[in-house]
Amino acid sequence: MLYYYHFLEVLPVGDYVLVHAGFAMQIVDEKEAEETYALLDEMNGAPRTVEALS
Amino acid sequence: MTAAKARAHASAADGKLTRKEEREAAQALVAEIRRLAAEIERPLRYMEVCGTHTVSIFRAGIRQLLPENVALVSGPGCPVCVTADDYMDKAIAYAHRDDVILATFGDMLKVPGSQSSLAEAKAEGADIRIVYSPLDTLAIARENPEKKVIFLAVGFETTAPTAAALVLAAEQAGLQNVYLLSAQKLVPPALRALLTDPEVRVDGFLLPGHVSVVTGLDVFQFVADEFHTPGVVTGFTPVAILRSLVRLLQQTAKGEARIENEYESVVQTAGSPAARRTLAEVYETVDAPWRGIGVIPQSGLRMKAAHAAHDIERLLPMDVPVGNNHPGCRCGEVLRGIVTPRECPLFGKACIPTHAIGPCMVSVEGVCAAWYKYGQGRFEFGK
DSSP, rough: GGGBBOSSSSOTOOEEEEEEETTEEEEEOEEEEHHHHHHHHHTOOOOOHHHOOO | OOOHHHOOOOOGGGGOHHHHHHHHHHHHHHHHHHHHHHHHOEEEEEEEEOOOHHHHHHTTTTHHHSSSTEEEESSSSTTTTTTTHHHHHHHHHHTTTTTTEEEEGGTTTTTTOOOOOHHHHHHTTTTTTEEEEEEEEHHHHHHHHEEEEEEEEEEOOTHHHHHHHHHHHHHTOTTTTEEEEOOEEEEHHHHHHHHHTTTTOSSEEEEHHHHHHHOOOOGGGGHHHOOOEEEEEEEEEEEHHHHHHHHHHHHHTTTTTOEEESOTTTTOOOOOHHHHHHHHHEEEEEEETTTTEEEEEEEEEEGGGGGGGGGGHHHSSOOOOOOOOTTTTTTTHHHTTSSGGGGSSTTTTBBBBOOOOHHHHTTTTTTTHHHHTTHHHHTOOOO
């Protein structure tokens, strides 16, 4: 059943993906994903690190 | 990779800048918008056709930043808002059957049908389950083999492949009690309907980013070629939206019309062929009703005959009268950008988010809900 959990031509392990309604829709830019996670971590109380990424 | 990192999130799609960078970028873009607008002089109307854009524009206060002659208007970008009353009436009628479990995304619960809503049906004892992915329906169906489990398939190109995948997965798993009630719709036919509507005037489109993830850019080419109207596929941060507006104004200033991609970090020109294959395997296009707009040719998705066994409307047709919208509700004109919510006599009075009369106020991505939440209609935006 796992086959239907993504709409990607290939599923390269380690890449970031855009997820919608439980499905991986598209591989997304790594830098943007890292920045997003840094901001999410900050939202959850971690020190601000996002500047260091850019 | 940590668990947090593995948890992919939709917002990973939006390029994040530091606050200072974001402020500086936004200020520079607004200055450029002002310069271009002054050069063009005439009044300009750009339309967003995505509920997530609508909300982002309001949250960031983008309308208030724009010069006098540049208006942003909201189009039919919220799937819940364009769903016709009689679809909700059908869903409610199915939900009241003892042999049915209804599975739905949570945003459908409060949408009014002509008499009632799914939330009221649930309060009256109907078995209605909220799911976060169409595939959650599989487990419900497996645990309840004596029930018909109906997933309310409402959405545009982004969501429709996930419901199609539910049908394929149910077939693969041999779960015959999984059904769709489909009111899924396609965005390009709606753009064509708007562009041919004499009441609607649009100088360009902020094209929906996540629809484009699936469709790619080619399906929007007719907007430029046949209607000489520019379109820019747009991401969801305020800066991305401003950047797309600059690109629309640049085209308008030169009298050009192209389809451009401002959301390249996520949207590929070819879209997602795998998602489109899934769509094509399960659905065919049909004429479909859009609330407030009417029937748009070939804008709906219905299941092909090969998958008819999972189409609840074929198995168990439910006749409901074609719904009458509330007489005062101007949702239909709001959805075409003809009037702003403030021009509706119900807005902010009889119709508020906690007591919504029209679907534009019910959905969190509805135009009226955004107007109400961000200023309750006090601001002079979207002239």
